[in-house]
Amino acid sequence: MLTIEQAREILRLDTADNDAIIEGLLSAIPDYIELTTGVTAGQPLADTAGKFILMLWYNAERADAEKLQRTIDSLLKTLALMAVRKE
Secondary structure, three states: OOOHHHHHHHHOOOOOOOHHHHHHHHHHHHHHHHHHHOOOEOEHHHHHHHHHHHHHHHOOOOOOHHHHHHHHHHHHHHHHHHHHHHO
16 A cells, blocks of 8 residues: 555655554554455555555644544545445
């Protein structure tokens, strides 16, 4: 879904200090998206949702966490609808 370099760019990190944490999050995101929506990673909308999920999970204490969560919820609902339509 995302490489560690892409994740660092999304999170605006200059060092590899937290790579172990980021790698754990990156490995969990595809399963999370598939379990919540039925859509496998690799679709553009799923990849976009993954970026927002990474930002929220890495920085849960952000001031805009509620806005991020609403965005994620909307993306996941759309992905779930897409999965239902394909069935």
